[in-house]
Amino acid sequence: MDPFNLPAAMDGGTAKVVTDAAYGDGPRHKLDVYAPTEIGALAPVVFFIYGGGWSRGEKYEYQFVGQALASRGFIVVIADYRLYPEVSYPDFLYDSAAALGWVQDNIATYGGDPNRLFLAGHSAGAYNAVMLALDPSFLREFGVTMPIHGVAALSGPFDFYPFEYNEVRDVFGKAPNPEGTQPISLVTSEAPPMYLATGTTDPIVRMQNTERFAQKLKDSGVWVTTRYYEGFGHMEPVLAIGALWRWRMPVLDDMVAFFQMFGAFPSGVPYVAVAPEPPEQLPDAVAPMDQIVQQMNAMFQPIEN
Template identity: 80%
Template sequence: MDPFNLPAAMDAGTSKVADGVAYADGPRHKLDVYAPEQRGEAAPVVFFIYGGGWSRGDRADYQFVGRALASRGFVAVIADYRLVPEVRYPDFLTDSANALRWVQDNIANYGGDPNRLFLAGHSAGAYNAVMLALDPSFRMEYGVTMPILAVAALSGPYDFYPFEYFEVQEAFGQAPNPQGTQPINLITASAPPMYLATGTSDPIVRMQNTENFAGRLRAQGVWVTTQYYEGFGHMEPVIAMGAMWRWRMPVLDDMVGFFQRFGAFPSGVPYLAVAPEAPEMLPDSVAPTEEVIDKLNAMFQPIEE
């Protein structure tokens, strides 16, 4: 992920205002906070959860996401969580719930408004974000009472039982109630609004997963917006949140516009999602982005058929 985190590839006017703050004991229980450099009134908060098949990932790899959200006026929190094989389901979820408790108790000190909380995630992180929203037991365990105003989930798996692939078996195979691990089985009318986006050519989590989940949400009366990015694969939607690849698809402003609809900026105007023009020339150090993304996509096993 290094090419996307070089200074020239990230949004200016943003700051990392917390670096490696512990939300619990242990090396995987740390988080970073990003915010606009110019801050006035308390800002809405996005808690972003990265993916990696529940077995890889690091918050430092996603600073381009933190700065992207900060460039749109949010305070963004990116927390590490324990990974397989050190832990199995549900420990990676309880870690994120624990980090949310830190947000509840501390984010006001960094310019964030805990009453305007939004969850977001990519891939396995999209699963984690959706599960935190749908199953209140994880939040209740840590006394998290902040309302979740909306969720944005990119390239996420929501209905992948039975567990057919090794990566998923490792993470979920020991769950005593496998059906209870599936977001599609946990939907109620009280679920927060959800923005679900995916590439139409995703070989890791096929777009039908998003379609089926969205249909079940709508059947329960939950507000859901779907976005299908034609011809893109698994990693491209999250990469396109960053400044360097944003011209490929307007995923960042699609997400921000959705959050705006549900109270991110009560006194502001809705965002118009427009992908910028392609840059005339990328810096030599970040030019081979297609090759990098192909390698990233090749790292993952399929999660569901």
Template identity: 80%
Template structure:
């Protein structure tokens, strides 16, 4: 079973390196091992500059076989607005590409270099690049979807709810829908140090909260969370969804029973997809709002989940625990 042996070797290496996660080897590496990612996909843009600055770079993933222009997902990773690299989420880019999407993953500036709202401005600048250039990579800028996890989910819904960021950079593409995983949308007052550091100097702190910015013009939203998330409590998603519905906005909620903060985004990749159907749920939601007008999404590949034995589960769970331990709670 060469696939299983390769995956176990990668997992073992990652576990051994967990105490040294600050080094070049990332704790996310097992999810980005080539054998653990979706085939039939290509990285068609690598480290493209969307603006000036070391962090203003993005990657683009697409199905290997491309014909008609494909829908676009702009995915924003999390990390408490203070950590994260686009390369750590290659497995997400390839997962969405395997389902027929052109996927863009952009870095953005982090604390302590910047505070709110600079990282949102970076997102808008990256979206302007998408508007101007994504057709050259096989994407249709008129079928744009936003997605994000954790702090990235916050960034994604803020781009959708506060048009001033996009207007500043001339972004006129419509956002058809947003998929947000494990996101904080209602965390004022700022109780924890990490959040106070990033948002504490905002002149209008209530204006930093997505729950206060909802209007009837907001795009449809898919909100997913683990029910035992210790970083962003499930009630955060529940309150946000309730307010969206009160404004007449289409919202679909998905609560993954017994899972925590990192699990929903990790389960997008082929290595952990057997744990929950988050990728299929997200793609089905995007399909409802016009991803594939023909009604039949093009699948570059329909990968089988990697073969896993019971003893292979423990290293993954240890990695997930380590990832969860890296974050402070965002709200009570």
């Protein structure tokens, strides 16, 4: 992720205002907070959960996400959580719920409004975010009562049982009720609005996974916004949130427009999603980005068939 986190490749007008705040015991129970450098009234909060097949990932790798959303006026929280093989399902969900407990108790100190909370995530993190929104038992465990106004889920697995791949079997195989681990099985009319986005050529979590989940939400009367980014794979949607690759697709502005629909900013002014023009000439350090992304995608085993 290093190229996307270079200072020159990230949004300005933002700052990391909290580093390694402990929301529990242990080295993986820490979080960071990003904020606009100029903030007046309390701002909406985005709790972003990164992916990595539930077995890899570090919050510092997603600084570009924190600064991107902060540049649009959000207070952004990115928390580490325990991973396989240290834990398996559902422990990582309890970790994120515990981090949301910290948000509820502390975010106003850093300019965030706990009553305007949105969840977001990519890949396994999209799964985690959606599960926290669909199953209230996780948040209830930590006394979290903040309303979730919407969920933005990128490249997420929502319907992947039976578990066909080793990476998934390792994490979910011991669940006493496998069907109960699947977001598509937990949808009710009480679910919050959701924005679901995916690349059409994702080799890790195929586009059809998003299509099936979106249809289940619609059938249950839940608002769902879908975006299918033509010709892109698994990592590209989250990387395009950052300034370095934003010209490739309007993921960031699509997310912000969705959050605005459901009360992110009191002004109610619609947010228009527009991808910027590509740079006239990519610097040498950026030119091999496609190769880097291919290598990232190759790190992951498919989650669903």
